[in-house]
Amino acid sequence: MSAALIQIQGLKTHFFTSEGVVKAVNGVSFDIPKGKTIGLLGESGCGKSVTALSIMRLISDPPGRIISGSIMFEGEDLLDFSQSRMRGLRGNKIAMIFQEPMTSLNPVYTIGDQIGETYRTHHDMSKKDSLKQAAEMLQIVGISSPHKRIYEYPHQLSGGMRQRVMVAMAMVCQPELLIADEPTTALDVTIQAQILDLMMELQEKMGMAIMMITHDLGVISEVSDQVVIMYAGEVMEYASIDTLFTEPLHPYTIGLMRSIPKLGAKFKVGKKSLEEIPGLVPNLIRMPPGCLFAPRCPKFVERCLQSRPPLFVVNEGHGAKCWLVEEDAMK
Numbered sequence: 477m478s479a480a481l482i483q484i485q486g487l488k489t490h491f492f493t494s495e496g497v498v499k500a501v502n503g504v505s506f507d508i509p510k511g512k513t514i515g516l517l518g519e520s521g522c523g524k525s526v527t528a529l530s531i532m533r534l535i536s537d538p539p540g541r542i543i544s545g546s547i548m549f550e551g552e553d554l555l556d557f558s559q560s561r562m563r564g565l566r567g568n569k570i571a572m573i574f575q576e577p578m579t580s581l582n583p584v585y586t587i588g589d590q591i592g593e594t595y596r597t598h599h600d601m602s603k604k605d606s607l608k609q610a611a612e613m614l615q616i617v618g619i620s621s622p623h624k625r626i627y628e629y630p631h632q633l634s635g636g637m638r639q640r641v642m643v644a645m646a647m648v649c650q651p652e653l654l655i656a657d658e659p660t661t662a663l664d665v666t667i668q669a670q671i672l673d674l675m676m677e678l679q680e681k682m683g684m685a686i687m688m689i690t691h692d693l694g695v696i697s698e699v700s701d702q703v704v705i706m707y708a709g710e711v712m713e714y715a716s717i718d719t720l721f722t723e724p725l726h727p728y729t730i731g732l733m734r735s736i737p738k739l740g741a742k743f744k745v746g747k748k749s750l751e752e753i754p755g756l757v758p759n760l761i762r763m764p765p766g767c768l769f770a771p772r773c774p775k776f777v778e779r780c781l782q783s784r785p786p787l788f789v790v791n792e793g794h795g796a797k798c799w800l801v802e803e804d805a806m807k
Contacts, residue, residue: 511685
């Protein structure tokens with residue numbers, strides 16, 4: 477296993493609303509290995525994006541606030557960094573691709589200006605030179621006629637091209653960590669594959685780590701070395717990609733696996749052909765006292781409803797937050 481680039485311990489990010497405290501991320505811990513891809517997987521609203529924004533220190537205060545935990549990077553806790561120091565780190569050593577490029581790109585600035593700004597922010601470079609570098613970066617990410625594209629605006633590009641622009645902006649300073657938040661959402665499957673291939677190619681060239689945020693098990697299986705399963709703001713299971721698909725431990729993980737459509741199967745609405753996880757995600761303001769997944773779990777026992785399990789380590793690199801795996805962890 478590679479050494480950790482970032483170590484996240486006990487991270488809690490809460491949002492303070494008129495209805496109560498939303499515990500969006502509630503005691504999350506995991507490592508991001510150097511040069512590897514870690515997948516953050518879970519349903520919408522489970523805390524994946526908030527975890528990423530916490531690493532980048534982009535949580536809006538108010539209403540959100542990181543209330544405890546640590547994010548260790550190169551021997552220092554990012555939570556102790558001043559805002560000015562974080563601005564020097566963002567886009568330089570840690571970069572992020574946001575979920576929707578059309579809302580992430582500024583509609584009134586050209587593509588070249590937006591990529592060039594990253595060069596000018598982190599390097600002593602003129603606007604002319606930054607535009608030249610922007611064109612070279614567009615060529616690297618596979619955009620044709622890059623010297624023409626730098627003078628175009630986001631609305632003049634297709635969805636796939638805008639996503640490539642986002643990759644280009646993130647790669648400008650060859651970051652040590654790339655956080656990709658649902659980078660293939662709203663793209664057709666052919667373009668999805670191209671974007672993922674591009675990211676893996678750039679990772680191999682630059683040796684960077686990637687944190688891939690998605691709810692798509694297919695994407696996770698294609699690109700990840702390790703996987704962290706999140707549910708209701710907590711880590712439910714973590715494992716290597718091979719272990720996760722061959723020996724899933726948590727009932728939630730198993731439910732996600734079973735909900736994958738099978739090639740050639742016939743699915744009908746209201747039938748059991750396509751399995752689903754019954755019930756709803758718990759209210760993050762009023763959490764249940766026991767296991768967060770217990771109300772939806774087909775294997776729950778009385779203990780699950782009354783007491784919240786810790787994260788049991790079953791094997792090196794594999795753990796799950798479930799009372800059912802306690803005996804395996806004690807062996």
